[in-house]
Structures are given as C-alpha cells and as structure tokens.
Amino acid sequence: MSKAKRLLDILIFVTAKKKFTAQEIADEFHISIRTVHRYILDLCDMGLPIYAEQGRNGGYTVLTSRLLPPILFTEEEAASIFLAFQSLNYYRSLPFDTEITSVAHKLYSSLQSEAKIKVDKIRSYIDFWNPKRMIDAPFLKDVLEHSIENRNLHIQYESKSGMRKKHIRPIGVYAHDGLWYLPAYDYHKKKILLYRVDRIHSILSTEKSEDEFMNLKEWFNSHEVKNPIRLHVRLTMEGVRQCKSVPYFDGFVVTQEDGTGYIDTIIDKGELSFITSLFLRLGSHARILEPKELIVGLRKQAEEILTMYQDEN
Template sequence: MSKSKRLMDLMMTVNRKKKFTVKELATEFNVSTRTILRDLQELSELGVPLYSEVGPHGGYQVLNERILPPIAFTEEEAVAIFFACHALRHYAYLPFETESSSALSKFYFYMSGDVRDRIDEMKNRIDFVIPSRQAKFPYLSILLDGAIRQKVIRIEYESREGVSARLIQPVGIYASSGLWYCPAYCFLREDIRLFRCDRIRSAAEDSSGTQPLDLRHLHLGNREALLPSEQEFASLYVELTEEGVHQCEAEYWSATKLHRREDGTGWLEGSLPKGDIPFLAQFFIGLGADATVQHPPELIDNIKRRLAEMMERYG
C-alpha cells in the first residue's frame, strides 16, 4: 500500500474509531508502530484534531470536530457548492453561522486560480435575495440540536399575552421570508405549536427531568402531521391568477394546498386551521385581484371587515 493511500485510509479509520492505540492501528495496517506514529504526526499537521492520553488505558483520541477525507469535485460542482453556501450570507443568523463562513473560506482558498477568477466574476451576477429583517435569532443551534437529539428545551417565549416559560421539544427549524420558525411539541399546551424564533427570549436544555417524547415520526417533510390536533378546521378554496400562483409558491404553508393549471393559473384547496384566518385574510388582501377566496365564509367576512376598516381610514 502506498503512503498516500495509507494516510487516506488512516484518516477515515481514526474518524470512525474516535479512540484507538498505536498498536491497534499498526496491526490493522500491517506496519510498524514507528510508521503509524509518523503517519499520525502527518495527519495532525494536516489538521486532524488528535490528542494523546498517557497511562495504562491511554491512547489517541479524535476531538468532536471530525475532519472529512479529501473529496474530488469537478469545476462545475465546486462552483455550485460555493454559491450554495454563498447564498446564505443574507441570513444574519444561522444554526451553523461560524462553520458555514469557515467552510466557504476554506473552499475558496483551495480552489485553483482560474476557478477563483470565475467565481469572482459571478459574485455580482447572481444573488439570492431575502427580505431584510431586524429580528434576532440567537438560539437556532440549540433548537436544531434539540430536534435532532430529541431533547426537551426550556424557553422564554414572548406572545401577545406577554413572556411565559415553556417546555418544548423541537421538530425542526425553517426559514421563510427572512424569518425563522420552529414547530415543536409544547408541554404546556400538550400539542404541536409553531414558534417564531425571534420571539424566543432564552433557550437552554431542560434540567427538570421532563421526559422527551418519541417524535422521530414528525419532521418538516410531513407538514400536515404538524398541525395541532385540537384546533378547529375549515375548508379552504381560493382561485388564483398566474401571478397569484407565483406569490403563493413563495409561501411555506401553501405547498400542500397549491394546484396549477396548464395555463399558469391555479387554486388553493385544503384544510385551514381557523386560528390562521386573521393571517390569511391579511395575506389575500395583499394579493388583491390575483386571489379570489370562495370559502370558508369566516375568511371572506374577515377580509370584508378589514377592507371596510381601510376604506373608513382613507375616507
């Protein structure tokens, strides 16, 4: 086995094992312990986070941040990955903000000069614009970790009634129109609730001993399952012009309700939580003549009332 291949295999092995001894590696790779020590030194110089422990139960260990083995990308793949990360720069808050910036810098630094020149030319020719928000989202990483590891999170949440303490178990987080949202099981309400992350004033893993639920079957891909079970629902139907379809395509909540015709027009059809009527009334007023609500009547009445208030305000 060549030295370069052995180093590559050794990098993947230490990532997998996490803790090991020099003798174990020497036996596995059929080389001397002195050779393994030299290889480990080279891996450390390349950036693999190794540290040693002395004593009868000592050995080597890899720190939590694993180093992935080198991956060969084509020029087009490298440019695509760069701009996928570059698109996130408009988000002032990300669950992996520091890491994404570091990865982008490394990716750019190790590209060949001609590929860097191509990216520099493209930077001002392509963009991914989101609404500019003043809101802050400092707890995204805690919420995402809670969703992945099935943890109970204690938060302080600001709603119309004021700030209250809640125990929640996040299902995930998602961004929409420049804001971050977290669907989660609320132990206070004993049901799924949707939390706006900028209204979370504090968040930390709960230490009270509350047992997490098994929510592995819930995720952002099955949105209908995230609807609160205790809410009242109404039947929604809205006719849309082609522009109305385009506007609704940008809305996270409409994905399972939106239907398109061959001429570009379409319609929204599905169940509507009655608690969403005020939000949807405002949304459809914003669409103007590009949306015509046919039912539920409660939504139509809410739209009429808001329009009457606007007419009165403007004489």
C-alpha cells in the first residue's frame, strides 16, 4: 500500500475517533509504533491539529471535530475553486479571511505542476473587479455567526443622525459593491432595515431568541411592495444603456426599435429616496413622468446643487 493511501486511511480513522493511542493505530493498520509516530508527524505537517498527551495513560487528541476527509478534485474543479476565491480579492473584510487563505494554500500545494500553471494563468487573465474599499468591518464574522445562531443583538451603530444604540434581529449578511450589508429587524421601529456592517462600532450584548425568523435567502425572495406607486420614465438611448447597467433597474427597462426606451412599473414608495440619486446621475437622459414625489425630489436636489455653485458676483 502506498504511503499516501496509508496516510488517508489513518486521517479518516483519527478524525472519526478523536482520541487515540499509537498502539491503536499500529494494531488497526498492522504497522510498527515507530512508523505510527512518523505518520502522525506527517499529518501534523499537513495541518491536522493533534495534541500529544504525556504520561502513562497518554495518547493523542484531534483538537477539532470539524475536519473533513480529503476530497479529490479534477483540474477543472480546482480551477473553479480558485476562481471563486479570486472574486473575493477586492473585499477588505471577509467573515473567514484566514480560513480562505489557508484553504487556497493547501489546495494549491496539492496540485500537480500542470494544474498549478493553469491556475496561475487563470489568475493572470480573469478577475472580478469591485471598487477596493479601505473600510474595515471588524464585526462581520461576529454578526454572521450570531445570525446563524438565532441571536438578537444590542449594537452601537453610526447612522446619519449620529451614534445610536440598536436592538436588532440579524437576518444575514451580503456583499455588494465592495461593502457588506446586514438586513435586520429593528425592534424599536418594528420593521426590517438595512445596515452597513462597517458602521457597527460595537456589539454590546446578545441574547438567544426562541422564535424562528427568516434567513437571508428567504428575505431576498420575500420582497413585498407595501406602498405601491407607479414609476414611469422615458429614456434616451444613453439612458437605456445606463439603466441596464444598474442592478436595481434589471428587468424594468423596455427598449424600443429606435434604441430609446422606457420604464413603467410598480415600486414601493419607500424606495423613492434611493432611486432619486440614480436618476439625478442620468440627467437629461431620463424624463420622469410619474410619480410626482420623485420629480419634486429631483428638483430639490438640483436646486441645492445650483445654489451651491451660484456666482457670488
């Protein structure tokens, strides 16, 4: 039997057993104690955390029970994993940053030379660009773990009105445009709000919740228009092009034969403040027909800008 096969068998044996002695491995695999010690050193070098207990009744303990047995990947599968890792390069904060680095190192080290060349080429010729944010989100991993553990949070949060204490029920976290967001139920305002994870300054306390609540996937699929309002916009050719590159307008833009287009859909009234800035950037390439509240909001922002740049003379 090859050494690699023997190591794999021993790895599966010790991770399942958790606590063991060298004699148990020797008896199980019909090898000498000296050979067992060499294999244990090899497993430690591979990253298996094994603690040796000294003394008459000593032995070994695997320090974690969450290890997975080795998985064999094809070159294409390994390349796809590195491609997924590469998509995270532009995020300053990640919930499992150290672990991702460790996985990438282990996987790359296990590849044959031809596969390493392929992975290196992929890294050089394809990327997933996001704006490189310099903002830290130190509580990202904590918030994610508390969401999974069904815990309520008391946090210090920096909002537009200043530092505030919040009592929330986190739903999960998601990344967008280089930043991390936390949808959560606000117990004071009695509704789900969206928070920036990097604006959480501290977690003051947590408490286990007995009630089940929706998770992030369910929240994404449960978008409900509570205050419906019609959004009707005429677009130039350039307006069509720009709107199609904005995720919010995905599926709303209708393109006509001459290249111009329009948006005619129902949105939630609560989203008007968000889309006002989107249409302000479009300028004359988008003409709002409805709702009037959006037109008023655009005029107000435009007047504020004009006032700021008025010629003092």
